[in-house]
Amino acid sequence: MSSEAILVENLAKSFCARRALGFAGMFKKRPVTEVAAVRGISFAIRPGERVAFIGPNGAGKSTTLKMLTGILTPSSGHARVAGFVPWEERQKLARRIGILFGQRSQLWYHLPVSDSLRLIARIYGLERHPAETRLARLAKTLAIEDLLERPVSQLSLGQRLRCEIAAALMHAPPILLLDEPTIGLDVSAKASLRDHLIELSAEEGTTILLTSHDTGDIERICERALVIDQGLLLLDQPLAALRAQHLRHRVVTLMTEEESPALDLPGVVVATREPHRTSFAVDLDRIPVERVIATALERFAVKDLAIENPPLDDVIRAIYQSAAARAA
């Protein structure tokens, strides 16, 4: 038995696509083409790790996640999740994983949230007392205590998603698989949901694998990223290493007495400029960030300064560009 929470070896999935021939061709045999959604990916996730599965639309993220939950059967390859082969032991595995599909609901729309959560506890075979204890704990952690007696139809999207997470965690699964958990949420609801997920993971040691288009989810929640494109795994690295290797620049922002300070240093260019607030992009291959700061402090009356990592969006764009360049 594997000690990994999730182990994936050469996992592949193809779908048959039939060409639509329209009314005229309704009695003709439609040609079938095979479309490879996932093309032999391998990775391992240790218990307690929080991992992001990143990729553009159609990259194969959701398909992989669905194979790992046993919903889809792979065309080839092997996987074990919590020690189970998902597509062979789907029902046993379901007791060990929590699943959240951001666009699908586990809750009954017209009923109070607590009714859905209690039914989900029954589905997982939880006894009444442990179920009530678990419900109370999740309600506190996810700050949904005031929502429990409200019908789902009266909740905002952010409130509903917090309740969906409670539903996914009612049976205290050691592994949580999240497919686009923050899709459609506003900035503050996203931040709140991310905080709750981190808190839960820290408290219960839950392994998290999430797919998202939102780099904020990845930066805030995860410590490692798997980058996938066209069904192939492009990268598997800690987030810090991902940044260090794929984007060699920092953003230095200066708040100064001077309205528009200028730094004529090699590898330093102005990124954005507002009165008394200027951001410089610093190329670390050409100049260390310390020298830029020292020069700025020497030349200007600096009231405040900030050194930021580049947004993950830029990192991912750089990975795709370098992958495309290699392919060309």
Added chain:
Amino acid sequence: MHQALGYLGALLATNLKAGFAKPGAAVFQLVLMCLNNLVFFIVWALYFDRFPDLRGWGRADVALLYGITAFAFGLAMAVGGGVRDVARAINDGSLDVHLGRPRHPLPSLLMSRSIPSGIGDMLSAPVLWLWLGDRGLADLPLLVLLSTAAGIVMMSIILIAQCAVFWWPALLRLAEQFWEVVIIISVYPQHVFGAGIRLVLLTLLPIAFVSQLPVEAIREADAMKVLAVIAAAILYGALAVVIFDRGLRHYASGNRLVVNR
């Protein structure tokens, strides 16, 4: 077994509660369906006033048939109203939620919706049996038993039709509306048809077990026909589960691809 029954009971209770979440609208639907069934029967009453015999059947026999179909369909919709959404769930991937649970997905899928008008159908059945069908209270247990078996057959036929979408996604609309075909055939006496059609209705499209055979079992006090209806419920129920399980192997979870030329 005890836990499984508890689970089914909890599913049913939750979905009935959801069905009656807006009690005014639900009771309105229920009463209207009751009235609808009784008003629809006026057509038959008028027919039998003019032609008292329909190849050996009278008004009371058709009332029995109509009541059994109403109870069977009402039971299917009140308990397993989700059966009408199976094709859609297969097509749009919403089956995922049921597959992610540590149970067979069918109970939670079928019981994911309770349609209040189904209870109206069920309530109209005893009126048709006892008042217009000239039956006594002593017949009620057998009528309920046969109608329950008929409901299982009906649900199985609808489920099998919905499962076609696993293999032929283009049949979505047809599969979704197939239950209407089942209802239309069920509410008419089938002994008026020729042997060929009757054979189809006893095998490929076993609607005879939904209404015709239960009425014949009551009319003729034929224990073999009672057993045949119960056996059909078990066999077609099992067949529907097998077909659903086979279909799951083809489930593409909303990732089914169709290329436009």
